[in-house]
Amino acid sequence: MNARPMLVIGNKNYSSWPLRPWLLLRQHGIAFDEMRLPMDTPAFASDILHWSPSGRVSALRHGDLTIWDSLAICEYVNETFLDGAGWPVAAPARATARSVSAEMHSGFQALREALPMNCRKRASGFVVNADARRDIGRIVALWRDCRARFGAQDPFLFGAFSIADAMYAPVALRFQTYGVVLDADARAYVDALLALPALMEWLRDAAAETETLPHTDRVA
Numbered sequence: 001m002n003a004r005p006m007l008v009i010g011n012k013n014y015s016s017w018p019l020r021p022w023l024l025l026r027q028h029g030i031a032f033d034e035m036r037l038p039m040d041t042p043a044f045a046s047d048i049l050h051w052s053p054s055g056r057v058s059a060l061r062h063g064d065l066t067i068w069d070s071l072a073i074c075e076y077v078n079e080t081f082l083d084g085a086g087w088p089v090a091a092p093a094r095a096t097a098r099s100v101s102a103e104m105h106s107g108f109q110a111l112r113e114a115l116p117m118n119c120r121k122r123a124s125g126f127v128v129n130a131d132a133r134r135d136i137g138r139i140v141a142l143w144r145d146c147r148a149r150f151g152a153q154d155p156f157l158f159g160a161f162s163i164a165d166a167m168y169a170p171v172a173l174r175f176q177t178y179g180v181v182l183d184a185d186a187r188a189y190v191d192a193l194l195a196l197p198a199l200m201e202w203l204r205d206a207a208a209e210t211e212t213l214p215h216t217d218r219v220a
Contacts, residue, residue: 001064005032007073008051010058010207016117016170018058021073024166026198030081038211063197071105072103074163088158093150097157097164100142104167111135114219115174119206121220126178139171139192140186147185155192169193177220183193 007025025032031103035051037044039040050069051060060076067073078086087094110131128136146157146164156165172190175182182190193199 002133005030006035006061008035008037008048008057008059008061009216010037010044011209011213012036012202013119013209013211014039014117014216015057017056017070019170019173020070020077020166021058021060021077022202023169023196023198024074024077024086024163025081026084026160026201027166027196028077028085030077038209040213041211048206066095068103069187071163071167074101074166078163086163088150088162089162093158096146096150097104097162100146100157101164101167103142104171108135108171109140111171111174115180116216116219117170117174118216118220119173119203121177121217123178123220126220128178129178136175136180138207139168140182143168143186143189147189155189157189169196169199180201 004024007022007023007147009015012019014050022034037047037057038049039057048055048057051066053066056068057072058070059066060073060121062076062080067076074086078084088097096117110129114129120210143157150158152159157168158163158164172193175190176194187195
C-alpha cells in the first residue's frame with residue numbers, strides 16, 4: 001500500500017486522543033496528511049462519519065483502510081511504518097509498555113473529567129478533586145516504576161520514545177495547564193515530553209487556533 005496516510009483530528013487545543021498517534025507519526029518522521037475537524041461545530045457533525053464510523057476522532061485513513069481508535073492507530077503505525085520500533089525491544093519492557101498504555105486508554109476517567117485538555121490555558125489556584133488526585137497518584141506511580149525498571153538514564157518511560165510516551169503526552173499537557181504539583185522525577189519526565197520538537201509543534205498550532213469551547217475554558 002503506497003498511499004500517504006491521512007490522520008483525522010479535532011482541535012489541537014482541546015483534543016487529546018488525536019495527539020497520541022499524531023505525536024507517534026511526527027516523532028518518527030512518518031509523512032502523513034492531516035484533516036482537522038473543529039469539534040462542536042456543524043462541519044464536524046456533517047463530516048466526521050465520512051472519516052470515522054464511531055463519529056469520534058482520531059481516525060486514520062490509509063488507502064481503503066480506516067482505523068478509528070487512537071491506540072489501534074498507534075499499533076497499525078508501529079506495524080506498517082516502524083517495523084516494531086514503537087514498542088521496546090525486550091519482551092518484559094514491551095509487555096509493561098502495552099499494559100501502561102492500555103491502562104491510559106481505558107482508565108483515569110476522573111482525571112479526564114476534572115482536567116480537560118486545554119493547551120492554551122493556565123489555571124491559577126486550581127483545586128483538584130479527590131478522585132482526580134487518586135488518578136494522578138496512580139499515573140505518577142506508573143511513571144516512577146517504568147523509569148526505574150526500564151528507563152535507566154534515558155528521559156522516557158522505556159528509554160527511547162515509545163507508544164507509551166505518546167499515550168501519556170496529553171497527561172503532561174493537562175498537568176501543565178492545571179499547575180499540578182509533581183515530584184522531581186515526574187517533573188523531569190513531563191519536561192522531557194514538553195521538549196519534544198513534535199509536541200512543541202502541536203502546541204504552536206494549538207495556540208494559533210481561533211475556535212473556543214466555552215464549557216471547557218470555564219474549567220480552567
